[in-house]
Amino acid sequence: MELRIGVVGTGAIGEDHIRRLTEVITGATVVALSDINEENARRIAKKYNAVFYKTGNEVIWSPDVDAVLIASWDPTHAGYVLECIKAKKYVLCEKPLATSAEECLEIVNAEIQGKKKLVQVGFMRRYDTGYRELKEMLKSGIIGEPLMVHCCHRNRIPGPQHTTDMTIKNSGIHEIDVLRWLLDEEYESGQVLTVKQNKNAESELKDPQIMLLKTKSGVRIDVEVNMNSHYGYDIQCEIVGEKGVIRLPDPNTILTKLSGRNSYEIYADWSFRFTRAYDIEIQQWIDSIKGSGPVGPSAWDGYVACITADTLIKARKRETIEPIIIQPRPEFYC
Amino acid sequence: MELRIGVVGTGAIGEDHIRRLTEVITGATVVALSDINEENARRIAKKYNAVFYKTGNEVIWSPDVDAVLIASWDPTHAGYVLECIKAKKYVLCEKPLATSAEECLEIVNAEIQGKKKLVQVGFMRRYDTGYRELKEMLKSGIIGEPLMVHCCHRNRIPGPQHTTDMTIKNSGIHEIDVLRWLLDEEYESGQVLTVKQNKNAESELKDPQIMLLKTKSGVRIDVEVNMNSHYGYDIQCEIVGEKGVIRLPDPNTILTKLSGRNSYEIYADWSFRFTRAYDIEIQQWIDSIKGSGPVGPSAWDGYVACITADTLIKARKRETIEPIIIQPRPEFYC
Amino acid sequence: MELRIGVVGTGAIGEDHIRRLTEVITGATVVALSDINEENARRIAKKYNAVFYKTGNEVIWSPDVDAVLIASWDPTHAGYVLECIKAKKYVLCEKPLATSAEECLEIVNAEIQGKKKLVQVGFMRRYDTGYRELKEMLKSGIIGEPLMVHCCHRNRIPGPQHTTDMTIKNSGIHEIDVLRWLLDEEYESGQVLTVKQNKNAESELKDPQIMLLKTKSGVRIDVEVNMNSHYGYDIQCEIVGEKGVIRLPDPNTILTKLSGRNSYEIYADWSFRFTRAYDIEIQQWIDSIKGSGPVGPSAWDGYVACITADTLIKARKRETIEPIIIQPRPEFYC
Amino acid sequence: MELRIGVVGTGAIGEDHIRRLTEVITGATVVALSDINEENARRIAKKYNAVFYKTGNEVIWSPDVDAVLIASWDPTHAGYVLECIKAKKYVLCEKPLATSAEECLEIVNAEIQGKKKLVQVGFMRRYDTGYRELKEMLKSGIIGEPLMVHCCHRNRIPGPQHTTDMTIKNSGIHEIDVLRWLLDEEYESGQVLTVKQNKNAESELKDPQIMLLKTKSGVRIDVEVNMNSHYGYDIQCEIVGEKGVIRLPDPNTILTKLSGRNSYEIYADWSFRFTRAYDIEIQQWIDSIKGSGPVGPSAWDGYVACITADTLIKARKRETIEPIIIQPRPEFYC
Structure with a gap:
């Protein structure tokens, strides 16, 4: 079973994650993406045979998307993560989870209310x-x-x-x-x-x-x-x-x-130093989602x-x- | 597109390659396998959801198999590789290609006659x-x-x-x-x-x-x-x-x-020292087969x-x- | 010209310096020594053909002694150094120069009054x-x-x-x-x-x-x-x-x-780690005394x-x- | 007791050994020297307060010389070593002992006949x-x-x-x-x-x-x-x-x-790599001569x-x- 991934944010790190999900990781396919730099995002969408969406939220709510990877501009992280929780979708958010502790707590509380651990934060060093x-x-x-x-x-x-x-x-x-x-x-x-x-x-x-x-x-x-x-x-x-x-x-x-x-x-x-850590992080995230849910750095870790x-x-x-x-x-x- | 792999030989290395093809490598699935130790092979077939065949040749000729990985007992390598050439299937054969130079040349000649490079030898160090x-x-x-x-x-x-x-x-x-x-x-x-x-x-x-x-x-x-x-x-x-x-x-x-x-x-x-070399070897083999054909160590290299x-x-x-x-x-x- | 050295304090470090002055360093001879552990000091005096004195001050004031090395108990350092200044003799004092900043300043002032740099402190790391x-x-x-x-x-x-x-x-x-x-x-x-x-x-x-x-x-x-x-x-x-x-x-x-x-x-x-540093420290001290005077860590450095x-x-x-x-x-x- | 050393050959290595014997080694003094480059040898003699002799043999036979260090041109080694044996003086000869095995055996035989081990060869690596x-x-x-x-x-x-x-x-x-x-x-x-x-x-x-x-x-x-x-x-x-x-x-x-x-x-x-080895070699040679005789590489080792x-x-x-x-x-x- 291929997990269908939507990627929000296709700058340098986002694009690298798309390459990784496509060429390195087994069990996942990038099906949708979005970025404020529309031209670049469309180019990447074409290259990887994914659908371009105008907004991150469209990616998140797309019925074709099983899980979301967020690699957009830091200040947008919290909003997208909250949207994923609303949509009840697993989300791997690049660090930082949010730009303030308040926002982090908001995410924590939303996740608790949803009664399901959906959020993982991209602290890749734990996978080195x-x-x-x-x-x-x-x-x-x-x-x-x-x-x-x-x-x-x-x-x-x-x-x-x-x-x-x-x-x-x-x-x-x-x-x-x-x-x-x-x-x-x-x-x-x-x-x-x-x-x-x-x-x-x-x-x-x-x-x-x-x-x-x-x-x-x-x-x-x-x-x-x-x-x-x-x-x-x-x-x-x-x-x-x-x-x-x-x-x-x-x-x-x-x-x-x-x-x-x-x-x-x-x-x-x-990028050279932690290439493998990123590979392992994302492979394990994919595998965990197919299993009993994410075990990596949680929203709580993002808050702390x-x-x-x-x-x-x-x-x-x-x-x-x-x-x-x-x-x-x-x-x-x- | 998932490449469907048949594995001949499911001893320690063979089983490890099946795990690798399933959990690490992207773009391939193990669909068929065979081994003289039938009990063990059946166990592995069940675990990885593949079909067990009584003989290596059945694996090789199965219409469900796109490419073959040979990890059986050294003296059987040459025979299976020749069979793959006959069946016009890509084959990655663990080293040695054969136990004598004469057999190696037989493979080389068969491949030349078939006019297509099908054989790669498992010299994984080149991928370290x-x-x-x-x-x-x-x-x-x-x-x-x-x-x-x-x-x-x-x-x-x-x-x-x-x-x-x-x-x-x-x-x-x-x-x-x-x-x-x-x-x-x-x-x-x-x-x-x-x-x-x-x-x-x-x-x-x-x-x-x-x-x-x-x-x-x-x-x-x-x-x-x-x-x-x-x-x-x-x-x-x-x-x-x-x-x-x-x-x-x-x-x-x-x-x-x-x-x-x-x-x-x-x-x-x-196994620890060259784990990653094996990963890269097999990923590149899979990718090359989907592309313009194998570029790794050839039958000629096996002969030399x-x-x-x-x-x-x-x-x-x-x-x-x-x-x-x-x-x-x-x-x-x- | 052999410089005649008196050693005050013949515990582990003192004895090691005597060995060093005798077997490793060129241009110096240990001629006099003293220690509160009289028995041990007499044994060492005999071994190295030096004269045993009852007190450190006798060593310092002995006309046979050109320069003094102090390796006695820390609280006695300052007193002996001051005595050396009084006797106008060069002195290498193991660190610390004194146990209080006040005593250090007393030494500094005595040396200034004597108008000649006589004191070096045994910070051997500078010679590593x-x-x-x-x-x-x-x-x-x-x-x-x-x-x-x-x-x-x-x-x-x-x-x-x-x-x-x-x-x-x-x-x-x-x-x-x-x-x-x-x-x-x-x-x-x-x-x-x-x-x-x-x-x-x-x-x-x-x-x-x-x-x-x-x-x-x-x-x-x-x-x-x-x-x-x-x-x-x-x-x-x-x-x-x-x-x-x-x-x-x-x-x-x-x-x-x-x-x-x-x-x-x-x-x-x-002792293993800084053996050579001690050798160099003491050789350079000996050489400097024969030349234009000590250039190693001064009384002022001891104070700081x-x-x-x-x-x-x-x-x-x-x-x-x-x-x-x-x-x-x-x-x-x- | 200072051992009085004569040095034959004051090229780069010879001069360095004179410096070493004077400034680093304890228990020895260079009293005599000789070299075919008379001008340079006279300069060194003056600097180190030693006597210049016209020939190596004069250095060897000088009554003021207790032991000889040979650092001259390789082909002259054997002759000087044989002369030292004749003069019954300890000699440290830079490697090689001689330029042919025959000459080495000649030295070995002369030493055996003299019934006393006098020769040491300068294989300094043994002291590293x-x-x-x-x-x-x-x-x-x-x-x-x-x-x-x-x-x-x-x-x-x-x-x-x-x-x-x-x-x-x-x-x-x-x-x-x-x-x-x-x-x-x-x-x-x-x-x-x-x-x-x-x-x-x-x-x-x-x-x-x-x-x-x-x-x-x-x-x-x-x-x-x-x-x-x-x-x-x-x-x-x-x-x-x-x-x-x-x-x-x-x-x-x-x-x-x-x-x-x-x-x-x-x-x-x-010279940087083996500076300390040379120091130890020559200190131990000096010490051994004062003791029971040289224990370093022998004439036999030179032959082998x-x-x-x-x-x-x-x-x-x-x-x-x-x-x-x-x-x-x-x-x-x-």
Whole structure:
């Protein structure tokens, strides 16, 4: 049985997901799509033999569509997700789930009222083989209880229109999500350190920043979020436990000896680094929908990530340590 | 369009390919299968909703089967492949293509007479990301002309009934194929060094062995083929060029600091190491069949690998350097 | 010309320095020594053909002694150093220079009054090849301006009588010194994060701790100081600049493939890790004394390290970010 | 007690040894020297406060000289060593001991007749920390019996006047010596593979070459000797045993992330790579002379290395596998 997918948003990520659903993923077909850039969307629709719709909502409500993938502009996410819940359709929404914690809670409440888990958020790092193995090793107890996590999230250059807040809300949010999933516990407080300004960064963008998080049990996390590493896209994660340390490996690119250097390539951007994670994320989403429903990051996870990011932004502005206050987790998400 | 695949041979590898075709690969369905172990084959047929046939030939000739994957006992490969050619069906045959060079040539001739390339041989290393990047870098000229290749092919322990000849013919054959593909040229001569016997090996198995190959242009290749490494499955390949060196990376497993050691895991066997290569091999095979026909290792490549392995076995027995004499390559395979 | 050295304090480190001065260093001879453990000191005196004195001051004032090395109990350091200044003798004092900033300033003032630089403090990390190369590379500008430094200082187990304050004052002090030397600027403020308690640590020892430092120019430093890593002695230092990253390498121990792991040894303690740094430190100290005087870490550096450590301890207790207030640097130390 | 050293030959290596004996080594002083380049030798004599002599023999027979270090032109080694034996003085002779096996045997016989071990040959690799640890680990039995050794000896560019024979006799000779010391057994036969010519090499220099050695117990050794690696000086040594593998580590230079590459420096030549090995070699030679006599590579080791190299050169010319025939080892060297 081929699951019929509608895609809302066919920019770079959306188009890549359509290619993935068509050429890589088994068990799904893209049948409908929509985008504000109509010309480009029509071209893609033609290429992949899908139907173009004028609006995202038409895609969502189309009787030919079994499930929806949302990859549109961030501020539109919440509206489309709510529409999917109304239409009682499974939806995989690219992160962030919404641009405010309020909207996230609105989605959470709508989903609870609908009495069915329909929403999954596109935190693809949870599907990266490295992070998965870290989680397994943590569970195995081989390093004892985790005590500290040291992370780096480095982009070569920021995307256009990147802002100081986005460093936390769009980039750092990956660590915010994946670390609470790895550690399997919630945050208690957060702080952000501003750093000597990288002269390569636009002056209005404070870059880099360091996010400090403390979990309920006292685990300390530091995350360098650096939009102008200049040298490449580099994701590091080291977990220090009571008896040892485990660390995410680098991608295994060719070892080279040339001109007095022993070296290997560092990827230029996230698309290379997390290609496989996206493949696995979407294959498992498709498989889960055909089975007993999605098991990936939930609307609740989307809410927690959002409120944590907002708290960190506040902490940065106030130069304080801020408590991270999360609503009690509804029974529905336990 | 789903390509309907018949699978002949449902032992460990065969069953894994059926799982792969069903759960990982897009665009194909396993519809028919056969195996001498009827009970097991019936179980798998039920599980994957395929039809069980008493014989491989029935699978091959079934009108419901578009293409055939052969994963049966080595000595049966040639017969099934010839049958596929007769039935004018695409066939992916696990290596080796046949157990003798004569049989390989019989296949080659049958394929030429049929005037259509139908046969692909399952040399999956050509689909490993690492080898592919090595090939690209070689082509780029960054290290100049290749001069030497140093390889290790280490198994933790040999399979049951492994023989001294199989070390070359079943294990070393992977390097024989992938290195001529990497270097894009043919072998001129070969030699095999016997090594101090590993006491962990059965006494009738000479282990390890070192294969030495020289290409037409004078590139020197040494391959340690070691069936009793005792520590893991380890594939190494280093190409030394005029200006630098490139090297296959290890799989990127979690970095660990424990008990005074900085370490990472070495896989225990080939199934972990080349899982992705198999995925890519079969996906590309499926895609190519739907397109303009298979582009992977051909029947000719199967023949060259076979005759090279046979020559090396002769060289080992005679303790000589033997010329590797290959038939002129037919126009059909250029 | 052999420089005649008197050693005050012949515990583990003192004895090791005597061995070093005798067997490794050229141009110096140990002629006199003293320790409160008289029996042991007499044994060592006999072994190395030196004269045993009842008190450190006798060693210092002995006319046979050209220069003094102090490796006695921390609280006695300041007194002996002041005595050396009085005796107008060069002195290499193991860190810390003194146990309080006041004592450090007393030494500084005495040295200034004496109008001659006599004092060097035993911060041996500045002599480690790795740190030296980091400093050179920083100066070369290859990574642009430094922005952040991520460090780990991990001991396998703490020494006996180790306290929560000592984590900063005796262990973290190495990073406090070497990082301001590396970055060539002073600290502005500090903070200490307490971390989930390692159950392997004694309950009265808060372990691990994270020291956060900010320099005048805004460079951010985080140092994990972990007395119970359980797995080994591990020193990490990564400097993130505007254009790239440089990182201290691990000691180059034998690469091993055994039992499914690719690994190399992590040293068990500092003595292995910094053996060569100590050799170089003391050889250069000897050479400098014969030349134009000591150029290593000065009494002033000892003072800055001490006041910084004290401020961090205060910050930890108060859970605040504390300004690091350092006296104006006297002309004498510029 | 300072040992008074006379140095014969003050070219690059000789001068470096004088610096080493003066500034690094403890317990020795260079008092006399000689070289055919008189002007340069006089300059060095002045700098290090030593006496210049017109001839090497004058240095050797000077009553002020306790022991001799020979670093002159290769063809003069044997004569000076024989003179030292006559003068009953300890001598450390840079490799090779002599340019022919006959001369080596002459030295061996002279030493036996003199009834005292006076000669040590400058095979400094035996003093490299990495090789020493390999030897210890081999002895520990952790990898079982050694079965194979894979080595690379790569120079960036050859020295001036380098010849095809010198690749084995001057470069490969280091592996010839260090591997029989590591494995603690003798060679049985050897073979040399010529390789596709590196176009960067002068056409009259066959480069690279691969030396193949087989020991008495059947251990197989392959050594790539490559004078035109183009990228750096690179020494690799991997020992494959019955249960695992051990491998020489690379020098631990700074890890760097720049311009899309994760890298570290490869040294440009041997002087950086083996600086410490030379330090340890000469310190231990000095210490041993003051003790019970030299324990480093003996005249016998010099002979075995020489005859092995000669046999390999013959094997290369004849394109055969040649037996390596060594005289019975005299009691004196057991």
